[in-house]
Amino acid sequence: TQRISAFSENHRAGRWSGDEFLVALPYSDSTTALAIAQAITHSISQPIYVHGNEIHLTASIGIAMTPTDSLSATDLIQLADLTMCEQKQSSTNKPQLFSHDVKDRILASQHILEGLQHAIENKQLYLCYQPIQNAKDYNCWANEALLRWDFDSELIGPDVFIPLAEKSGLIKEIGAWVLNRACMDAVHWHDTPKIAVSVNVSVIQLMDKGFIRLLDKCLQSSGLPPERLHLEVTESTFVENQAFILQQLEQIRARNIAVSIDDFGTGYSSLSQLQALPVNFVKIDKTFVDNIEGKGEAIIRATLFIARELGCKTIAEGVETKEQAMALSAMGVDYLQGYYFAKPMKSNALAEWQKATIKTLNVK
Template sequence: MNNNNSNLNKYMQRDAAVLLYSNAIAGILITLIASSFLVFAFTYPEVDPFKKAWWIGMTALLTIRFLDVMWWKHKVEKTEFNGEKSIMYFVVGANVTAVMWSVYLVYTTTQAHSIELTTTIITISAMAGGSATVLAAHKFTAMFYPFILLAPGSIGLLVSDNYPLQLLGVLGLAFSIVMLIISRQSADFTRHTLFLKNENSVLIHSMEEKVEQRTRKIYELSNLDPLTKLYNRTAFLKQLKLVTAASQKPFALLFIDLDGFKKINDSIGHKAGDKILSKTAERLKDFALDKQLLCRWGGDEFLIALEDTDETSAVAQSTALIEVISKNHTVENSILSVGATIGIALYPQHATSEDRLIQLADMAMYYQKKLMRSTVGVFSEQMEKLYSYELRLKNSLTTAIEKNQLRLVFQPILGSGDIKISAFEALLRWQLDDDNIPPDEFIPIAEQYGLIHEIGAWVLQQACEQAVLWDVQQKVAVCVNVSVIQLQDEHFIDIVSDTLSSSQLPAELLHIEITESVFASDPTVISNQIKNLQVMGVKVSIDDFGTGYSSLSVMQDLAVNTVKIDRSFINKINNQGNGDAIISAVMHIASSLNFLVVAEGVENEMQADELIKLGVDYLQGFYYSKPIEVEDIASYLAQKYDN
């Protein structure tokens, strides 16, 4: 509302200036003619010097006003001029002119003869009457001009000793008062007219602005990402479609996925994450030549199309872009950084449609991220074959339990002292049609697409139910591998508790095996989960120990029950490697931290003998037994204990 009032006042002042200046030349010309007539038509030696001096002053003033009018008409009128300033220039000149006339009339009333005086009063009265209309655009000047022209001179006539002059003074003063009233009414009417005119203009302009704002808002909502102000999916696809339809030159499509963004979002908060996305978008804007070929695809993913670019140039530019994106950000007094993995698809080499190009660039990014983060990958046919295979596994895995395609096999773990069975490790197998899919292929897919929770719960339930059926002289535990994703699930402890309850398996006969990758996760969450399992009586083992994530301080905090030495170290025993030294070091650590040690992957007698000499607690591997099918476990146990 205040803005509208300000605009209304500005427009009214500009219109008032136009009205004043539009009649200015005629007014100046009439004033010049009238002043020249009165000065030179009646000549008396005793007044000539004053009249001539006055005329020179009036002419100089009118010349200045004329130049001001010319300047305004040629330099100001057609511009977005300041109305208040223009009015000020005009009214100063007009009011000074009025004062000059007033001085002339007062002087004339004391010096001139009756004919000259009468002529002067008539002339000035006529000018006063005309000013009410000509100066109506400025209220003060419209009232001041006629009043100051007549009132002082009329008062001078009133105080004279000549009765006819006194009557003329009365008439002049009465006329000046009437003109004062008329000028005021004329000025009010003019101002009201200007108000109505400009009120409508301001309202129309305000409505146009609102329409423009709403149009802009609709455009932003339909085309721009609200956080980064980059094109959204819809707008980018439209623009990319135009490029693919019209372009005869090759171009590269870059699919950009930020590395480490989720960790910032989860640990520091979404506010910091949003700032990282906004700052990354600004860097991308500076990098992109065509802002219409840049978008936020979703989450922490962005797309850029580089026109007239071949593979070599696209890889070079992508490498440079990764360096730009990876520079540090200062967010809330913290220095944060993210990397970026980029997948590239080329037009028309790889695809000619926008949807297909995006799919292939996404595919290239996905496989490059699996291979090495914060690097560049270009789409290849081999990637598509791998993707199709992975997609087949993912789709089939969703119904694998329902179709009874999953099964468990069990590999025994034996005590190194008596070679008696201590436990069985449950190993998951999947037969898809005529193919046996290795766990290292389908488990990562299950983790990636969120299927690991259902499959993991099924494995846990089946393993516990089988373990209850093992009827041997001593209790045999079952070891179940658990994904880090499962362990981080807030419902995992309840799932374990419910499984033990439904299967009736004693908690001490369940061993949960977790890989070393837990050390890369939140240690507080993992430590709490392990303690909760141990409170229930469940044992916890670290699998694949020594493959890269180990931290003695973290291991001490986690306080697991058992560590399993990875088979890669077992293979290096007495084989020009450092397997013996590493195993000895692990045994020393285990002794200090009160862990038990299992050696997995024992393939031959030499390895078994050496491990026993080193003091390993338990042995597991093909030398003792391959994984056993469920239906063969009973006979295996009977044979083992009969011997």
């Protein structure tokens, strides 16, 4: 509070709520307000020493101007708060002025979030499946479930709505729907009864104490054998709450459900963390496959070595060319996934694709 107050006149700065503070800057234009905000950010970032420990803080700052943006104090606070939230999501740490572009993005985000709250009941969510092939014979080994959202005839990408679902808490309800739907679909893959279904699970779902009960319920209601269910978790999942995550994973493995580490090599977990985790598969990220003719090859070979040391099989995603598939197979990657083999498909199209693939393999 003292660091913030140093840049304002008496009684013009104070706590608003929690970790949020307000500063009033009379007679300041936008250039001055930005300069003061930048100075506040710099001051807050200076280390604080508490009992011999060095603490570093950061600040996100949103600015609203009067009379340009509003004449109402309440509105100005709300607009500054919205701008601060927008700034917090950006890659830069620079204070941000409210603008109509910011307002439009915020309103669009709110519109999507409101629609997402009713997406299940309005039957707008559906799953597509992308095959994962055995690298040796190109037989289909598993299908990854990928969530899609048709919002009033507009397809909203998962890169947009999944983060919103996680921030709002809707990910638990949506994740439960995905898990149940994927299990139900997999049971009806009669032509390929041994193929597994792979489902992405967020750290928020894993941290839910009721997640194991949900797993049991989905398997019981669908009748899917647990060994045909694979769960994919991102590497960043293991950075925090390691003890509880480890307990959850051990319970999952005890049910013969396989676990994959997704986007391996892009997170921040250490090898000491990974070697203690009960996982079955390591997924090589698409960024490394794209750069397989450059530095990506070295990273892939290092990942293969690590996976073998961990006792894990490997899956390369984002395989788009025959050359990539052949190179990855020659390196010793166990499974391949990508557009070279098949794009994500709805259940009915997947069934036709599987029939055609089996027929082709039989002819060979």
